[in-house]
Amino acid sequence: MVLEEKTTPVAGKGQVVVAVKSCGLCGSERDNYINGYMHHQGHEVAGVVTQVGTDVTNVRPGDRVVVYLTSFCGECTYCQQGLTTMCLNYPEKENLGWAYPGGFAEYLVTNAQNALPLDEELSFEDGVLLLDTLGTPFHGLRLARAEEAETALVVGCGTVGLGTVLILKALGVREVYATDLSPFRLEMAQELGAVPLKVPETPVLDFVKEKTGVGVDLAVEAVGNPSTLVQAIKAVRFGGVVLGLGEQPDDFSLEIDLEMRLKDLVTIRSWYFPVKEYFENMKLMKGGFFANKDKLVTARFPLEEMQTACDLFYEGKTNGKVLINFS
Ligand SMILES: [Zn+2]
Ligand SMILES: [Zn+2]
Incomplete structure (x- = not known):
């Protein structure tokens, strides 16, 4: 610089x-x-x-x-x-x-x-x-009706992922699991109320299955990598919601298997947020949300x-x- x-x-x-x-x-x-x-x-x-x-x-x-x-x-x-x-x-x-x-x-x-x-x-x-x-995670989480989830997985704890954890906890989501490669970021996710999972040491899908039995209600991808998006799709339960917030490459493909195809899942992709939500979020911030x-x-x-x-x-x-x- x-x-x-x-x-x-x-x-x-x-x-x-x-x-x-x-x-x-x-x-x-x-x-x-x-x-x-x-x-x-x-x-x-x-x-x-x-x-x-x-x-x-x-x-x-x-x-x-x-x-x-x-x-x-x-x-x-x-x-x-x-x-x-x-x-x-x-x-x-x-x-x-x-x-x-x-x-x-x-x-x-x-x-x-x-x-x-x-x-x-x-x-x-x-x-x-x-x-x-x-603003960015909250827009996606509104579309995903995150307040209805009881369990959620956040894949990637950069600042958008951390913002996601903070909002999920503020919305009252009972169990939030968060993965990242960095121990520093996981520590922060934990401080914000998430259960941290250090990858690749902890296999995410085994962990999610063990904790929930069926998979999470909501999985949020906040990395921007096709492989972590696949991980999010695999981690949701039947009828669950997958929210893609990470900026994927312009051209990408996903390896989808039969189990994923049969899941009846909802996938949502959003980026940034509309102006009207800025004013709603500012009001929420003033109120201590x-x-x-x-x-x-x-x-x-x-x-x-x-x-x-x-x-x-x-x-x-x-x-x-x-x-x-x-x-
Ligand atoms: Zn930015
Ligand atoms: Zn216009």
Whole structure:
């Protein structure tokens, strides 16, 4: 990582400039971190609006905001229902940090409607957590009607997996099992209320069978690997629900056997979350629903120490969210 001096961006029509206060590192940026990319990333951003362009009415300079990842038109049939991830006019998506420079910088420029208000009672770090760490899993878990599950398996305890564990416990799911290769992340999963399973030492399917007899009600894949998705499908009971949250490769195939085909299972795939759920989740956070949220952030660095932050995060030496904070 190198630090560069650049001119402060200027807001064009319908845009705002945000002074970044906190930005999370995310596993989805790994490939670009390793291979290089056309500009800096950072898409889990909370900050303060410093400048608005013409035609901006939803925010003003000084407003505390989070930045919503993906561009949306605000007018199509889905956007009008608040289902912004399905926007018909951005079928290919235009994401912060990919389509345009992200939050690993003092300032960023984004579409005004992507700047969502952050409640005064919540911190900037809370704002970051409301994005990928809690918003992404909660959207999938709502679709999966996770509150009806008594037993659940979370495959992979990166920050989305850990957010999943936290929400499942908050929803009252009795038994949550969590797997990961990293002992650090498993320790955190356990702290959040899960029964940890160190893989590959503990064969997941034997464990699940032994604990439940029939398999779990709900299995969540939060790795983004075809083999762990197969594991999730194998782990659910007859009539169970499989939720795929991990970002699988663009082209992938699954090895499905007869037992899996006969399971009568429900499979759900979701990514990120619609804007309307951000407001619901913010209200829940204010009410204390995400009781263990403060455990999720385990390291904070200034931008000058970005390389140290990346080393820690990408080498799997930390068990939670790594943030770049700005004073
Ligand atoms: Zn992310
Ligand atoms: Zn739209």
